[in-house]
Amino acid sequence: MSVGAFPSRFVRYSLRKPCNICYKPPQTCRRRFGSKFKMAEDQDKKLVHAIETESGPIYFSRATQISQKDAASFSTPKEFPDFAVFYSVSAYRSKNPRVNDIRANSRLLGDIGNNLGPEHALLHGFSFIPEQPDTFRKQFFILSPTVNEPLNRFVREMAVKFGQPEYFEHVLTEGKLLQTRVEVSDGGTRHEEEEMMTVEPPPCHPAFLHPDNNAVFHSYNRAMNILRECPDVEGVSELLSVASALVPGTFNVASLQEKCEHPVIVLEGLDATGKTTLTERLGKMLSAPVLQSPPPPIRHLREVFDSQPELIRRAYYTLGNYILAMQVAAEAQTRPVVIDRFWHSTTAYSIATEVGCGDESQLPPRGHHVYTWPSDLLKPHLAMLLMVNEASRGARLEGRGMGKTKEEIRLEKSVLFRKRLVEAYLRLENPSLQVVNASGSKEEVFASTVQEKAVSKAPATVTANANASIDRFLAPCNSR
Ligand SMILES: Nc1ncnc2c1ncn2[C@@H]1O[C@H](COP(=O)(O)OP(=O)(O)O)[C@@H](O)[C@H]1O
Numbered sequence: 001m002s003v004g005a006f007p008s009r010f011v012r013y014s015l016r017k018p019c020n021i022c023y024k025p026p027q028t029c030r031r032r033f034g035s036k037f038k039m040a041e042d043q044d045k046k047l048v049h050a051i052e053t054e055s056g057p058i059y060f061s062r063a064t065q066i067s068q069k070d071a072a073s074f075s076t077p078k079e080f081p082d083f084a085v086f087y088s089v090s091a092y093r094s095k096n097p098r099v100n101d102i103r104a105n106s107r108l109l110g111d112i113g114n115n116l117g118p119e120h121a122l123l124h125g126f127s128f129i130p131e132q133p134d135t136f137r138k139q140f141f142i143l144s145p146t147v148n149e150p151l152n153r154f155v156r157e158m159a160v161k162f163g164q165p166e167y168f169e170h171v172l173t174e175g176k177l178l179q180t181r182v183e184v185s186d187g188g189t190r191h192e193e194e195e196m197m198t199v200e201p202p203p204c205h206p207a208f209l210h211p212d213n214n215a216v217f218h219s220y221n222r223a224m225n226i227l228r229e230c231p232d233v234e235g236v237s238e239l240l241s242v243a244s245a246l247v248p249g250t251f252n253v254a255s256l257q258e259k260c261e262h263p264v265i266v267l268e269g270l271d272a273t274g275k276t277t278l279t280e281r282l283g284k285m286l287s288a289p290v291l292q293s294p295p296p297p298i299r300h301l302r303e304v305f306d307s308q309p310e311l312i313r314r315a316y317y318t319l320g321n322y323i324l325a326m327q328v329a330a331e332a333q334t335r336p337v338v339i340d341r342f343w344h345s346t347t348a349y350s351i352a353t354e355v356g357c358g359d360e361s362q363l364p365p366r367g368h369h370v371y372t373w374p375s376d377l378l379k380p381h382l383a384m385l386l387m388v389n390e391a392s393r394g395a396r397l398e399g400r401g402m403g404k405t406k407e408e409i410r411l412e413k414s415v416l417f418r419k420r421l422v423e424a425y426l427r428l429e430n431p432s433l434q435v436v437n438a439s440g441s442k443e444e445v446f447a448s449t450v451q452e453k454a455v456s457k458a459p460a461t462v463t464a465n466a467n468a469s470i471d472r473f474l475a476p477c478n479s480r
């Protein structure tokens with residue numbers, strides 16, 4: 001069930017200027033204490049919630065969290081009706097390994113999708129406590145144009161099913177957003193309504209305030225550990241045993257890097273930008289093998305992992321990159337190597353996905369650690385990003401005539417996702433990507449790649465060895 005099915009006035013809107021959040025404890029508290037839910041209730045007081053919309057997340061918090069000078073009512077979007085009800089629920093549980101929460105949330109999403117009526121809409125969202133960045137948890141908001149007892153019952157059932165102490169009911173009325181926390185014990189104990197107010201977005205998307213909040217991997221061990229937490233997922237035990245067999249437990253990235261006497265060249269870009277075409281030409285010209293990621297020993301598992309939640313899916317691609325790195329180091333001792341997608345792809349797609357909504361302005365700021373190459377992964381000597389205007393890319397996709405993956409369909413439909421993805425690619429660093437205009441003919445792209453743009457401006461990226469390799473690479477190109 002998508003937002004599209006809900007009256008559009010509920011989801012297209014702009015917000016007035018929000019107020020700043022005050023991180024001090026609230027001055028007044030109208031809650032009752034002493035119940036076994038006190039812990040959850042205390043946490044709830046500090047929570048900032050966010051609903052994802054096309055223009056980015058709307059952050060809001062309890063009015064008692066907001067300083068007096070900034071006090072203002074919830075900035076009601078102008079396209080909103082005078083009255084709306086939202087229920088929010090999550091499957092995250094504290095002390096659960098994060099991957100279990102994420103899997104549970106994905107099951108919850110499936111249940112919601114199977115039970116929503118045409119008058120409802122589903123919006124994704126999240127909550128976090130600003131002083132505790134690892135408290136980030138995803139949640140779902142179900143919107144209804146009226147108070148709706150069957151929907152309320154369904155959300156309560158979901159909260160019970162997924163072991164939650166509570167769910168929230170939000171009522172938007174006459175420019176005020178009122179939140180009621182509903183405990184799921186005893187058929188649902190309702191707590192007094194509290195006013196919610198829009199707050200300033202945090203300086204960085206909360207998914208990137210703590211490394212455990214997102215599906216971007218900066219080490220081999222994190223990917224292995226995440227997968228070890230879910231041995232029951234199809235393909236995991238095979239993936240773990242292949243990775244353990246091919247990536248030595250104590251591999252030393254510096255010595256792998258030293259082995260690469262010849263250039264290691266990576267081509268990156270959105271689908272149908274011409275990566276395969278160009279890697280094949282480069283491969284021929286350099287007598288270099290063209291290696292693809294994910295690599296053959298685990299490629300057959302790709303479809304299985306593509307249907308998993310983002311964290312498990314990217315752990316798979318991450319292990320693929322490390323397995324490939326072993327093969328690259330072996331090959332590059334004797335000849336150049338060309339790679340069709342590597343860590344830049346895994347990371348840019350993951351960042352763009354985790355940000356969830358809005359355009360590139362929602363990405364973590366340039367220079368954020370999330371954009372940095374992992375210290376334990378072999379670095380290419382040259383990495384290029386093929387950029388093609390959307391009209392040509394669309395025509396090439398059509399021309400290729402292959403079935404599209406879910407991600408490709410998303411890319412095609414979502415201009416915003418594409419903007420986040422391209423900008424995420426451009427922010428990756430050490431090594432950063434050399435941009436190649438790949439809109440011309442195959443001949444032109446090949447010529448500009450090898451003769452002018454990317455190669456002649458190749459950064460002296462890694463070691464002295466690498467510099468020598470790039471020089472050797474340039475020689476045959478320039479003589480053509
Ligand atoms: N420079 C180009 N001009 C026109 N068509 C191209 C060009 N490069 C590739 N193509 C065509 O576009 C399609 C996608 O190219 P491909 O190399 O498979 O892209 P990718 O590997 O990035 O998905 C293929 O049909 C290919 O023949």
Ligand SMILES: Nc1ccn([C@@H]2O[C@H](COP(=O)(O)OP(=O)(O)O)[C@@H](O)[C@H]2O)c(=O)n1
Pocket residue numbers: 269270271272275276293294317320321341342343345346347349407
């Ligand atoms: N190293 C890699 C390679 C691919 N991928 C994922 O795989 C998707 C597409 O790979 P693909 O081989 O089908 O790409 P194209 O040849 O269609 O451009 C990317 O969009 C990424 O989501 C990744 O995460 N990491």
